[in-house]
Amino acid sequence: xxxxxxxxxxxxxxxxxxxxxxxxxxxxxxxxxxxxxxxxxxxxxxxxxxxxxxxxxxxxxxxxxxxxxxxxxxxxxxxxxxxxxxxxxxxxxxxxxxxxxxxxxxxxxxxxxxxxxxxxxxxxxxxxxxxxxxxxxxxxxxxxxxxxxxxxxxxxxxxxxxxxxxxxxxxxxxxxxxxxxxxxxxxxxxxxxxxxxxxxxxxxxxxxxxxxxxxxxxxxxxxxxxxxxxxxxxxxxxxxxxxxxxxxxxxx
Ligand code: MF3
Ligand code: CO
Ligand code: CO
Numbered sequence: 001x002x003x004x005x006x007x008x009x010x011x012x013x014x015x016x017x018x019x020x021x022x023x024x025x026x027x028x029x030x031x032x033x034x035x036x037x038x039x040x041x042x043x044x045x046x047x048x049x050x051x052x053x054x055x056x057x058x059x060x061x062x063x064x065x066x067x068x069x070x071x072x073x074x075x076x077x078x079x080x081x082x083x084x085x086x087x088x089x090x091x092x093x094x095x096x097x098x099x100x101x102x103x104x105x106x107x108x109x110x111x112x113x114x115x116x117x118x119x120x121x122x123x124x125x126x127x128x129x130x131x132x133x134x135x136x137x138x139x140x141x142x143x144x145x146x147x148x149x150x151x152x153x154x155x156x157x158x159x160x161x162x163x164x165x166x167x168x169x170x171x172x173x174x175x176x177x178x179x180x181x182x183x184x185x186x187x188x189x190x191x192x193x194x195x196x197x198x199x200x201x202x203x204x205x206x207x208x209x210x211x212x213x214x215x216x217x218x219x220x221x222x223x224x225x226x227x228x229x230x231x232x233x234x235x236x237x238x239x240x241x242x243x244x245x246x247x248x249x250x251x252x
Contacts, residue, residue, distance in 0.1 A: 004172060004180050006199030011105055012240055012249070015174050015201055018102035019238055019250035021056040022109045026096055027252070029070065035090040035116035040072035043096065044083030051100055059099030059106045059177050066222070071097040071110075077223045078165050078207050078215060078232040079110075090116040093126060095234040099177050108173050108203040109250035110236035122231060125210050128160040129233035132206040136170075136183075137239055140202060140246035146183045146193030153185050153206045164206060165232060166213045168224070173203040173238055186213070196241050201249070205236035 007015070028050055029043045048069040051058050058069040066080075073081030073095040074088065081095070088094055097110035112126050132153045139152040154164050164185035172179030181194035185206050196202075211230030218225045226232055239246040 004194065004200060006197060007174050007201050007240070011174060012201065014103045014105035015107050015238065016249045018056060018100040018105060019107040019109065020252055021051060021054045021102065022098050022100040022107050023250050023252045024054065025050045025098055025100070026109065026111050029096050030111065030113045033088055033094065033113060033115055035088060035092070038088050040074070040081065040083040040086050040088065043072055044068050044070045047098060055102065057101040059101050059108070063177055069098065071095070073097070073223060073234065075231045076225045076229040077218070078209070078226060079168065079224050079234055081223045082220055088115045091118040091122070093118070093122055093231050093233055097234065097236065105174055106177055107238040107250050108177060108236060109238055110205060110234050112233040112235060121210065124160065125162060125208065125231060126233045128157050128162050129206050129208040130235045132156045132208060133204060133235040133237060136204045136206060137237065137246050137248065140196060140204065140239055140241055142196055142198055142241060142243065144196050145191055146181050146196070147188040148190050149204060150184050150186070150188035150193070151190045154188070157206065157208050162208050162210060163213045165209050165215050165226070167215060168207045170203050170205040170236070172201065174201045198241055198243050200241040201238060202241065203236055203238050205234060207232060207234045
């Protein structure tokens with residue numbers, strides 16, 4: 001028997017409200033970045049204030065003892081970067097990831113921002129990762145499987161000379177931050193995995209690297225970084241699988 005409980009319209013409405021808050025916070029954080037001046041910690045403080053002002057509740061803070069509201073993952077940090085005193089420098093690739101609860105239901109969403117100007121290859125990495133999310137979402141429809149999403153993401157980025165980071169995955173979301181099913185970005189075949197059904201809510205999140213796909217845990221025990229220290233990018237949306245396709249819930 002499947003362990004995946006489909007979401008009711010009542011629940012989806014709450015996830016949608018959480019998603020609107022999260023999208024607004026990410027936009028505000030993006031606009032707040034002034035290269036060589038802003039620290040990751042300042043973005044976290046801004047995110048916390050805005051989430052609470054809009055009636056949401058931070059979903060990451062306290063999750064497995066994570067101390068932040070936002071994950072700020074810079075350059076070689078793929079995901080789960082701690083928002084500390086690190087200054088965001090001109091040309092950095094900065095992933096901003098946030099989860100928000102609204103009346104008991106949560107969303108999860110991330111963008112990658114380039115601070116100021118950067119080189120051609122870094123711009124391409126970010127563009128391919130954002131586009132990989134769009135391609136993944138296009139494959140989230142009834143009759144397809146989680147493997148179809150995974151395979152679409154992996155084959156798309158490989159065309160650009162990039163790869164998904166090893167072992168990292170998207171996931172179901174809604175009642176909890178991480179639910180079944182897993183949606184690996186890596187190593188799946190089309191038609192494999194879990195069959196998608198209307199009412200499933202999924203966090204699809206390509207985490208894409210410029211160099212080797214091998215990862216390791218940073219000394220702070222939180223950030224997942226590339227072993228070769230080359231940059232990574234990350235985009236994420238929470239989507240609802242509908243009769244005809246997928247609807248993005250983490251938009252304004
Ligand atoms: N948002 C991450 C994800 O996309 C999970 C963050 S967990 C935290 O799945 F503990 F780091 F906040
Ligand atoms: Co996330
Ligand atoms: Co996620």
